[in-house]
Amino acid sequence: xxxxxxxxxxxxxxxxxxxxxxxxxxxxxxxxxxxxxxxxxxxxxxxxxxxxxxxxxxxxxxxxxxxxxxxxxxxxxxxxxxxxxxxxxxxxxxxxxxxxxxxxxxxxxxxxxxxxxxxxxxxxxxxxxxxxxxxxxxxxxxxxxxxxxxxxxxxxxxxxxxxxxxxxxxxxxxxxxxxxxxxxxxxxxxxxxxxxxxxxxxxxxxxxxxxxxxxxxxxxxxxxxxxxxxxxxxxxxxxxxxxxxxxxxxxxxxxxxxxxxxxxxxxxxxxxxxxxxxxxxxxxxxxxxxxxxxxxxxxxxxxxxxxxxxxxxxxxxxxxxxxxxxxxxxxxxxxxxxxxxxxxxxxxxxxxxxxxxxxxxxxxxxxxxxxxxxxxxxxxxxxxxxxxxxxxxxxxxxxxxxxxxxxxxxxxxxxxxxxxxxxxxxxxxxxxxxxxxxxxxxxxxxxxxxxxxxxxxxxxxxxxxxxxxxxxxxxxxxxxxxxxxxxxxxxxxxxxxxxxxxxxxxxxxxxxxxxxxxxxxxxxxxxxxxxxxxxxxxxxxxxx
Numbered sequence: 001x002x003x004x005x006x007x008x009x010x011x012x013x014x015x016x017x018x019x020x021x022x023x024x025x026x027x028x029x030x031x032x033x034x035x036x037x038x039x040x041x042x043x044x045x046x047x048x049x050x051x052x053x054x055x056x057x058x059x060x061x062x063x064x065x066x067x068x069x070x071x072x073x074x075x076x077x078x079x080x081x082x083x084x085x086x087x088x089x090x091x092x093x094x095x096x097x098x099x100x101x102x103x104x105x106x107x108x109x110x111x112x113x114x115x116x117x118x119x120x121x122x123x124x125x126x127x128x129x130x131x132x133x134x135x136x137x138x139x140x141x142x143x144x145x146x147x148x149x150x151x152x153x154x155x156x157x158x159x160x161x162x163x164x165x166x167x168x169x170x171x172x173x174x175x176x177x178x179x180x181x182x183x184x185x186x187x188x189x190x191x192x193x194x195x196x197x198x199x200x201x202x203x204x205x206x207x208x209x210x211x212x213x214x215x216x217x218x219x220x221x222x223x224x225x226x227x228x229x230x231x232x233x234x235x236x237x238x239x240x241x242x243x244x245x246x247x248x249x250x251x252x253x254x255x256x257x258x259x260x261x262x263x264x265x266x267x268x269x270x271x272x273x274x275x276x277x278x279x280x281x282x283x284x285x286x287x288x289x290x291x292x293x294x295x296x297x298x299x300x301x302x303x304x305x306x307x308x309x310x311x312x313x314x315x316x317x318x319x320x321x322x323x324x325x326x327x328x329x330x331x332x333x334x335x336x337x338x339x340x341x342x343x344x345x346x347x348x349x350x351x352x353x354x355x356x357x358x359x360x361x362x363x364x365x366x367x368x369x370x371x372x373x374x375x376x377x378x379x380x381x382x383x384x385x386x387x388x389x390x391x392x393x394x395x396x397x398x399x400x401x402x403x404x405x406x407x408x409x410x411x412x413x414x415x416x417x418x419x420x421x422x423x424x425x426x427x428x429x430x431x432x433x434x435x436x437x438x439x440x441x442x443x444x445x446x447x448x449x450x451x452x453x454x455x456x457x458x459x460x461x462x463x464x465x466x467x468x469x470x471x472x473x474x475x476x477x478x479x480x481x482x483x484x485x486x487x488x489x490x491x492x493x494x495x496x497x498x499x500x501x502x503x504x505x506x507x508x509x510x511x512x513x514x515x516x517x518x519x520x521x522x523x524x525x526x527x528x529x530x531x532x533x534x535x536x537x538x539x540x541x542x543x544x
Contacts, residue, residue, distance in 0.1 A: 043187045047209075048290045049357065050194045055203060056362025062282040063142040064203050066135040066271060067149025068210065071123055071157030073134075073268055085253050086168035088397055093245075094172075104245050106235045109165060111246055112253075116161050124154045134268055135282075137275035145203075152207050159214040166221035169232060182220050186213030252401055266415050266438075270431050273419040280367060281428040287367075288374035288432065291353055295342035296386050325454035328394055329464040330525070335386045337473050337526025341480040341515050343382035345508065348484035350375040352491045356500050373429035381436030384443040391446035394453070403449060411442040469525055476518035483511040 055061045086105070093101035123130065127150040131143060138146055167179045193209030201208065225232040274281040346353065350372040359368045378385075392404045418434025426433060487507030494500045519527035 043184065043191055047187065047191045047194065048287065049360070050191060050198070051206065052287065052358040052363040052367075053360050054194070054198050054362065056280075056283070056364070056367060058283065058362065059142050059279040060145065060203055061286075062135075062275070062279060063138065063145040064149050064206060065282050065286050066131060066138065066275070067146040068153055069268065069271060070127065070130050070134055070146075070150040071120075071153045072160070085249070085396065085401070086165055087172045088399055089249060089252065090169065090172045092399075102231055103235050104242060104249075105169065105232055107241055107246055108249050109162075109233060110236050110238075111241075112165075113162065116158055120154050120158045123157065124151050127151050134272060135275040136272065149204075149207060152204070153210060156211050156214040159218040163214070163218045163221060166218070166225055169225055169230070170221070173230065178224060179217070179221060182217045186216040189213050189216055252399060266412055266435065269412065269416045269419060270435065273416075273423050273431055274428060277423065277427055280370065281431075284367060284370040284374055284428050285431060287354075287358055287363075287371045288378060291350070291357065291371075291375045292343075292346055292378040292382060294346075295339050295382060324394075326464045328390070328450070328454075329466040331390055332387050333464070333466050333469040333473075334526050334529060335390065336383055336470050337519075337524060339383045339386045340473050341477045341511070343379045344477055344481045345484045345511055346379040346382070347376050348481060348488055349491065349504065349507070350379070352488070352494075352500060352504055355495075356497070356504055370428055373426075374432040377426075377429045377432035377436055380433070381440045384436075384440040388439055388443040388446060391443065391450060394450055395446075398453065404446075407442055407445050407449075410445070411438045414438040414441065472522045472524055473526070476515055476522055476524060479514040479518060480511045483507065483514055487511075 051061070055064075086108075090101055090105055093104055127147050131138065131146045131150060135143075135146060163179075170179055189212045190206070190209030193205050193212060197205035197208060222233065224230065226234060270285060271282050274285055351368065354368050354372040354375060358371065359365065395401070395403050415434055415438040418437055419431050422430030422434050424430070484507060487503075487510070491500065491503045491507060494503055516527065
């Protein structure tokens, strides 16, 4: 028989695990997103390695990426809009009446689900015309394959839209872990499909994997949200639709969708211009994204995702704007702390990293050179790529969806001009550089426009010293760049995978240690935040 204390301890542990599974604090969410993001990134790299080996940076890969882009952009742009808007919208109604808030969510899901289904039919029917618009340079087999892939992936696009809604609802309830777990499993399914079916299905093994991933994420989230714990998706009686509330949601959503579409339009513009370059340019841009986005997906994106619900709550409260101002500044400073040294390391070591990850099979030295140059151009603006979504979400927290739209439209126009001009001189790397320049300008505009929400005249305390911390971060990054530059001479000549991996990791480790020492010497808050988090975890583990 178990003692009373033992039973209580086990019950307490089960309760803690249950709470952690369904509800997390901002810090817990950021850590969980980072950890699972790291595992997903590892699986994602396995996927890219298989794709690079099987198909390389070729016209076939270009065609598939454009075919996948059409439903992903035309349909997927709604996913980000729904997932972002639903958080402040649901929390605002929940504050007044939780049951009515859930009812309104069900009605919104029904109405927009029907709308999105009709859009899917349109995408399937007009796939040839859409591919012609998105990749005007495609002809022959590349064009035919892109049209076929577009039509096959239309169901994936619909499920991605509704997954965005489900993920947003879970985040509004401070639940981040479940969606991440299913996303990780979905990424694993893509790799499995590529490994098992590539010999029989060719590149359509990738199509199967993308569709299976969408199903594996969407279906479990719907079942979870419809359960007793959350109680969504149970009331679809069309006789009692609250049309004024639904129209209000639509009025807020459309600018947000257009703003999300603007960022998606940037990708479309990049690939439209790249389709006129020699074969493999689109694939090189795509493969480069797997490299330069590592710090964002593993470090910056978890922070941005975790803080958004707290931004929304503070904006709804209305009495904590100074606290929200400091929270935004601290978040930006922390993102700069983790992204700036990463970007310097990626710029210097772009070629060996690209060679390490992709150069095998159909991915040759020419593809490595093109991809590495794209990585370097993108990485120049890495910190702005990390900060821009955070600043945009501050506007969304205040239910201002128009300002990000207007800023985004300006970015697209500038990006298109930059792509056309710079691609003439730098090829695919010119497209990457144009994106870096325009996103940097957009981030600066966001920062200037945000000042109207956080006026400092009536503050009793000083604002958080963002610029001081950023300058210290830049100073601490200098040794990182020097170590990476010296290490490049040691890493560069190596071709074999294991020695290349060992030397690259050694250089990265030494650079990271140097950055840690400089962080301590310069009293950087980013280092202190990380150290305190580990100390807190260690103390809790010791107490158990």
